[in-house]
Amino acid sequence: MLERESNQIFSEKLRARFIELGLSKQTAAKITKLITPVKLEGYTLVSYCAEPFYRDHIISPKKDEIEKIVQECWGKEYTFKIESPSHEEDVPKIKNSKNPSSDSQITLFPEETNYIPEKKKKLKNKGHFEIPASSKADENPSSEENFQPPVNTEKPRTLDATQNFGTFIRCESNLVAYSACEAVAKNPGNLSNPLFIYGATGLGKTHLLHSVGNEIIQKIPNAKILYITSEDFVNDVIHKGIRVGKMDEVRxxxxACDVLLVDDIQFLEKKDACQIEFFHTFNELYQKRKQIVITSDKFPKDIPNIEERLKSRFLQGLLVDIEPPGFEDRVAIIETKANLIGLKINQEISFLIATHAKTNVREIQGLLKDLLMNQHMTGRSPTIDSVTTILKRRFPTGNMEASIDTTAIQKVVANHFQIKMADLMGPSRQQKFVVARHIAMFLAKEMIGLQIVAIANAFGKKDHTTVLHAMSKVKELLDKDDDFRGSFIQIKRKIEQLMQSN
Ligand SMILES: Nc1ncnc2c1ncn2[C@@H]1O[C@H](COP(=O)(O)OP(=O)(O)OP(=O)(O)O)[C@@H](O)[C@H]1O
Structure with a gap:
């Protein structure tokens, strides 16, 4: 038997590691829950995971990382294995309903056997593919055969062919969303329905939505894919359905669609009639096992003025978020995008841009276009000076965070505490040095978006767990210690002043 206490330490370490690897807190917590060890086979720790998407796309690729933590908790001789449960009693029961329209019955991950087509020839006559719930379990549940195209279809007009998986730059902050979309495109209607992608503006939600559509249409040219924004839906319902009286046509x-891709669902807020109509559309498609992918700028529960029953539908599928890219990811995005448009920039310039353009990819693209235009007009590649000028134009009010690096932050902190840089950077555990070191590490993350490993390097630490510890210590003290908070704010202000003066 595995001891409860060591299990708990294992889970905590795992969660922290996943967050450090760029997963959101929610995803990290979910995965941690899924890989609670269930038994020991010799020196192999076995965990069962009944959720195929997480098992194959998130947990298995990170097996080495998980194994490292297993060894930290139980010893070097241990290995780790993730398995799909072979016996029903090994896993918590997953509800599986034949009537997804009832709140209490919809499942998070419906069993795949429910998606098996009964007879392919039946489907051909239907005009759209339909996957009966009473399928035989011995047929192949994950095959694309489940996804039969309709006979009579229109080509999608709204999909942007340039927004596909090939042009999407994968990084830690979007990896879960990317993998989920790829899995859905490979096996639509089967694993994660609906797939709900949420995150702030300009981070690639729409790009992923198009990618899903483009990928499916490549494999199944006749598939009826409907890409809409929620505003399109409102227009259809209000203008065509209610005003012109052609609701039947709208319905x-x-x-009739096989895949419904809905962008920016949050704009359905306060539109009650449209929400009711969307609720019925959703239920109908869901019952027919048609894939639904939805994007939003918020987690379902946080979307204001949307009916609870609609939110609960969204919550029953797979929810993935996209976070703003960290510093290294921004550099990778800048370099890839610059390369694509023929803009020549060196690493110093990509670092400079990454330091300023922090919130989203759209912003980065706009900036690179400005630089390209400048390159065309002057006939010269961008220089630090020309980039700084353009950055100042784009971020005129304080958002233009100065060319400040970790060293500048370290200097301000050392100066504030009246300590030497060597003490700030060194190994001494004297309280004053430790507090200063923690604050400097925290601000390197908060103000210039450095990733944990990069911060550890900048402070000459081999072990990045020191940085993780610093992060949680500072957060804790900010919450409970007024003096500490006062000092922290003063230091932050000094750094902001330095940024503005540069
Ligand atoms: N990871 C990425 N790789 C390549 N391009 C990206 C990536 N993320 C975003 N983009 C590009 O940035 C631009 C904005 O992305 P997109 O429209 O998908 O954002 P969004 O999250 O849907 O934003 P909004 O919520 O404002 O609609 C697009 O041109 C998109 O192609």
């Missing part, structure tokens, strides 16, 4: 349009 027919949506019920």
């Amino acid at each position: 027919a349009k949506y019920s």
Whole structure:
């Protein structure tokens, strides 16, 4: 038997590691829950995971990382194995309903056997593919055969062919969303329905939505894919359905699709009639096992003025978020995008841009276009000076965070505490040095977006767990220690002043 206490330490370490690897807190917590060890086979720790998406796309690729933590907790001789449960009693029961329209019955991950087509020839006559719930379990549940194209279809007009998986730059902050979309595109209607992607503006949600559509249409050219924004849906319902009285046509349009891709669902807020209509559309498609992918700028529960029953539908699928890219990821995005448009920039310039353009990819693209235009007009590649000028134009009010690096932060902190840089950077555990070191590490993350490993390097630490410890210590003290908070704010102000003066 595995001891409860060591299990708990294992889970904590695992969660922290996943967050450090760039997963959101929610995803990290979910995965941690899924890989609670269940038994020991000799020196192999075995965990069962009944959720195929997480097992194959998130947990298995990170097996080495998980094994390292297993060894930290139980010893070097241990290995780790993730398995799909072979016996029903090994896993918590997953509810599986044949009537997904009832709140209490919809499942998070419906069993795959429910998606097996009964007879392919039946589907051909239907005009759209339909996957009966009472399928035989011995047929192949994950095959694309489940996804039969309709006979009579229109080509999608709204999908942007340039927004595909090939042009999407994968990084830690979007990896979970990317993998989920790829899995859904490979096996639509089967694993994660609906797939709900949320995150702030300009981080690639729409790009992923198009990628799913483009990928499916490549494999199944006749598939009826409907890409809409929620505003399109409102227009259809209000203008065509209610005002012109052609609601039947509106309903027919949506019920005939095989894949519904809905962008920016948050704009359905306060539109009650449209929400009711969307609720019925959703239920109908869901019952027919049609894939639904939805994007939003918020987690379902946080979208204001949307009916609870609609939110609960969204919560029943797979929820993935995209976070703003960290510093290294921004550099990778800048360099890839610059390369694509023929803009020549060196590493110093990509670092400079990454330091300033922090919030989203759209912003980075706009900036690179400005630089390209400048390159065309002057006939010269961008220089630090020309980039700084453009950065100042784009971020005129304080958002133009100065060319400040970790060293500048370290100097301000050392100066504030009246200590030497060598003490700030050194190994001494004297309280004053430790507090200063923790604050400097925290601000390197908060103010210039450095990733944990990069911060550890900048402070000459081999072990990045020191940085993780610093992060949680500072957060804790900010919450409970007024003096500490006062000092922290003063230091932050000094750094901000330095940024503005540069
Ligand atoms: N990881 C990425 N790789 C390549 N391009 C990206 C990536 N993320 C975003 N982009 C590009 O940035 C631009 C903005 O992305 P997109 O429109 O998908 O953002 P969004 O999250 O849907 O934003 P909004 O919520 O404002 O609609 C697009 O041109 C998109 O192609």
